[in-house]
Amino acid sequence: MLKLKTLTCEYRDFLLGTDLPHPRFSWKLTSDRNNTMQEFYQIQVSLSEKRFENSLLWDTGKNKSEQSIHLPYTGPDLNPGTRYYYRVRVWDNYGCETEWSNIHWFETGLMSSKNWQAKWITPDPNFFDLDSKPITVFRKPLQIEKKVLSARIYATSAGIYDIYLNNQKIGDDLFAPGWSSYKHRHQYQTYDITDMISPGEFVIGAMVADGWYKGELTWLSKRNIYGKERALLLQLHIVFEDGTEEVIVTDSTWKASTGPILLSEFYAGETYDARLEIRDYHNEDNSVWKKATICDLPFNQLVAQENWPTKVTEIITPIAVIKTPNGETVLDMGQNMVGRVRMDINIPAGEKIVLYHAEVLDKEGNFYTGNLRKAKQKVEYISNGNGPVSYAAHFTFQGFRYVKVEGIDTLSEQELLNSFVGEVIHTNMPRTGYFESSNELVNKLYNNILWGQRGNFIDVPTDCPQRDERLGWTGDAQIFIRTAAYNYQVAPFFTKWVRDLKSDQTSNGTVPFVVPDVLEDYISGMWGDYNYTSSAWGDAVTICPWTLYRTFGDERLLEEQYESMKAWIEYIRAQGANPYLWNTGFHFGDWLALDAEEDSYFGATPEHLVATAYYAYSTRIVRDAAQVLHIEEDVRKYDQLLSGIIQEFERTFISTDVKMIANTQTAHILPLVFNLIDGKVREQVAADLNQLIKENNYHLSTGFVGTPYLCIALSENGYHETALRLLLQESYPSWLFSVIQGATTIWEHWDGIKQDGSFWSDDMNSYNHYAYGAIGEWLYRYVAGIDLEEAGYRKIKIQPHISDYGLSSAKASLESPYGTILCSWERKEAIININVEIPVNSKAEILLKDISKDKLKVQTLTPGEENILVSDTLDGLVYLVGSGCYSFQLKTGDLPSNLYSAQTPTYLIHKYNL
Structure with missing residues (x-):
């Protein structure tokens, strides 16, 4: 039997709020016969679920094609704010036909800036200090007179926001609208509140915090990067059963105030004073509520939600209460996680509970926060005495395993364990990949890779989730994207991010170190490179779209990003006197490699070897992308360029006795995995790499650039056993060293915690840094x-x-x-x-x-x-x-x-x- 297993539109079972004029359909099939292939398909789109056939908008007919992913809608133009219903049926090569699928739907958003009737509103600066720490609360009373057929809210903020209807939070998304390159692309969200609204009195409210928009970012304590005002934009569309409609919008009739959240930021944490809670939104106390004012923020950069939303995805119960040598009370969550702590407590009015978050204890067993740098990771709750409450921070997340608790001295150990839970937060990507082996340490390593991805995929691929950084470093993202695509359905996640990357790419083709870009003025001044880019980091512009195409078959995204990819290659080509070498400018090289000189972050592999190898790799990608997109002129152009780079690479970095000029592991890895050598040269370089590993007693010495490809280079060239020896190596430096040390995520440094229990430098020592978890790709591709x-x-x-x-x-x-x-x-x-x-x-x-x-x-x-x-x-x-x-x-x-x-x-x- 042939059956339709799943049906999706733009990767979603049901897509609520899209601006795409031609959304794409995909489906999966099951069959009880081998070698089953689709031969025909039929897609129908209708304006009605109940009268589907009588309201058909588009019908492909029985179309001969094996394609079952990313089939675009090509019917009449879609209208904004409209729900469309669709179904599919399929025929296979045995003549079997499926039943019509269940009816699914997708719904358009506003689709154009001209369809926004709402105005951006902000607190009136005559009554509120725009730089004050207490977050902003907005409100608007509503009177619903008739029965509601449907109701949608379209909303976004300058900051991050939650929406409430009569004190009830709408949806379970967190940190909306997410972090994007706001000046170019600012997401808005769509909420279906039909079941929440009926005839009667309502108050719609929203809380807006600084978030990424104007809150503190980077170790430089930068603020107001995108703007100085918190603002809200909201449009409520109601369709009544009698066919009439009403639109309620943010405007100068809304009121603004502050509430119980006195501080909420990503690095600092949150302070919540329950005595200031607004209990009755209906009661408009003019001493508290002041008129909001319209502010002049743009609309043309608004785009419907693209990424999976961020949510609480798991609840973790602490495994122990620890009394440290310093007398601290510390909860052990048993897992280095990212998220927040929820407390269920009952304490007298005015009493305060303070939580501090940390990843590790020091070697004496005391609470350790040195590696957080300036990030406080502090959550403070002050009680109003009104009975038991359940509280968790609203607009912040922390990276932690251990939680120091202050303010509760009377609870027993069991009562403490019962009063706190950890809520795991990350972009809510569906899990797609699973791996296990006969070695439990390897299984634990794989589990640590998963947790590293979860903790660092919070709307953007961050480098770390705990210290005063948490930025979308491009090098980390391109290194890990293939592993990420095995573990989770990351297509919407990275689609949004590469569009931001393209937006932040400069006019001369350079790509910043972090996306969204918040470091340009600092980096260019610090390292003197006003082009503000580096090989391996900037190459995210080619590697990420190409990987998304390869793993998800997304040709549309590849086409969309193609000119951006080309611009990167043309920028490199223009550097220096030799168009086939990249031997100018600043480069990170093999960052954090163990063969670096003492007190240096830069590995021993020549930076221009790394740069030229990546130059070739990105050129190959662009050539292959041109082939996919049938741009024959570019295929020829970049094939010739690639040949020139390969010849120059071999001439410059390989000696006449067929040896790499740099005797480092990474110098041998890159030409192997990027196919820059073949024949006898390849055999020799592979043998030399194998020998380097042996001479190092089967230990690695690679950094960010070499590590992801090390085992691939070995297995792909006949030395799989050596790769296995590296994987199973338990002594430092190795992947399993941190596992044996008790790690539950991937470390930034191979010796983040040394064998004697001491730490690597506080300056840069994350215990949740996913880059070295790129070994996951090799586990899937070669071991399994x-x-x-x-x-x-x-x-x-x-x-x-x-x-x-x-x-x-x-x-x-x-x-x-x-x-x-x-x-x-x-x-x-x-x-x-x-x-x-x-x-x-x-x-x-x-x-x-x-x-x-x-x-x-x-x-x-x-x-x-x-x-x-x-x-x-x-x-x-x-x-x-x-x-x-x-x-x-x-x-x-x-x-x-x-x-x-x-x-x-x-x-x-x-x-x-x-």
Whole structure:
């Protein structure tokens, strides 16, 4: 049977509020037969759910196509503020037809600045100090006379906001409208409040805090980066059952005040005085409420919400109460998390509870905040004495495992444990990837990677979530994006971010270190580079859109970003006298590499080697993007440029005796993974890299640039066992060293906590810094064996790297755009069992290395067509299969003792098409 499994519009099951004129539909299929492919589809869009066929707006008819992702709506122009209903049915290559899918919907937002009737409002400066710490509260009374058919709020703020209807918060989103390059792109949100509103009296209110817009950002304590005024923009559309409509907007009739939140910022935390709570929004006390005033903020940069919203995604209960040697009372959450603490308490009026947040305890076991720098991470609650309350901070988040509690001395240990919980906060991305192995330390490392991603994906990909930074560093993002795309559905998250990147890109093509850009004046002055860019960091402009295209099949985004990608290459080409080398300007190089000179953050790999390698990598990406987009002139142009860069790289950085001029691990890694060398040169450089690892007793010495690619370079060139030895290394420096030290997230430094319990420098020592978690890509692609051949996993590459060293099993699954991909293997005594699952409408190439036909039994686990193409290659058997489940059983006694040798590198695999 052929069935529709899921149906989405722009990655959402139900899309509320979009400005896209041509939203795209995708679906996944299931079948009980192998090798099932879609042959036809039909999409219908209607203006009515109940009278669907009588209100058809668009019908594709029975369209012959295998495409099942990102099919754009091409019907009549969409109207703003309108809900559209759609359904799909599909036919396969066996002549089977699905039923019509369940009816889904998408709804447009305002779609144009001209459709905003509301005005931006701010507190009247005659009554309020615009730089005061207490947050702003706005209110407007409503009288609803008739029965409501539908009601929508469209809202945003200069700052971050929550909306309330009669004291009830609307929705569970946090930190709206999110952080974007506000001067160019400012998100607004759509809320369906139909079920919250009925005839009667209402008060609509909003709280607006400084947030990213005007609050403190960076270690420079910069404020008012985007503006000096907190402001609200809100438009409530009500359609009544009698067909009439009413629009309520923010204007000068709204009132403003302050409330119980005396301070709320990301670094400082929050101070909440419950004695100042506004209990009755209906009672307009003129001594408290003053008229709001209209402010002159723009509308043309407003865009509908693009990213997944930020939410509380998990509740964590503390595992212990600790009394430190200094006499502090500390809660241990058991996990370095990002979010907030909720307290359920009952204390007398005027009494105060203060919470401090930290990631680690020092070696004496005391509460440690040195690595927070100027960030206070302090939450203060003052009681009004009105009985039990449940309180959590509103407009801030903290990075912490440990919480120091002050102000409660009478509670027992169990009462303390019962009174506090941790609320985990991050962008609410659906989980897509899973990995596990036979080694529990590796499993813990993988879990730490997940927590690192969750903690640092709060509307932008931040570098760290605890100290006075929390910025969208471009280098960290491009390093980690492929791992991120395995773990979670990050397409909307990174779509928003790369659009901000494009917005912040300068007119000459340079890309800032952080996006949204808040550091330009500081960085250019500090390092004297007024172009304000660096290789590997600026290359996020090419790597991120290309990775999104490759992993999610998003050709539209690639096309949208293409000119931005080209501008980066043309900027590099214009630097210096040699258009094929990037040997000018400032570069981070292999940042934080262990081979750096003492007291330096800059690794020993020559910065211009790194820069030129990335120059080649980005040029290759732009050439390949031009090929996808059928821009043949650019394909030729950038292919020629790439050839020149590769020749110049080899001439400049490889000696006549086929040795890299720099004897560092990273210097050998980059030309291997970026395909800058081949033949004998490649073999020699790979062998030299392997030797460097051996000579270092199977320890790494790489930094931000080399680490993500280290194990990939080894496994891809015949040294998988060396890569496994690095993975399983437990002594410093290694991935597992921090795990053994008790880490529950990824550290910024390999020795953030040293073996004697002392710390790396307070200056820059985050214990939740996801970059080195990029090893996750290698775990999925090489250890478990799930990779892609064609964009969006249209064609899948399955190649489990099974070695008799270290691991006896591994398993990974990925919820791809087409459905679930799975690969697992287990070595048990003399048998290796491999299981593979391929989703409907996909194909796969399964490579079993160093295996011949007479050594293998193939079993299909689903009935149907079993025509599997098998080819002997230099590396082993290649099975070309369609959808379905497949099981392979290998007798290890018949196989070579070393399955992976340098003589048969995996890049020689032959390619076949079904």
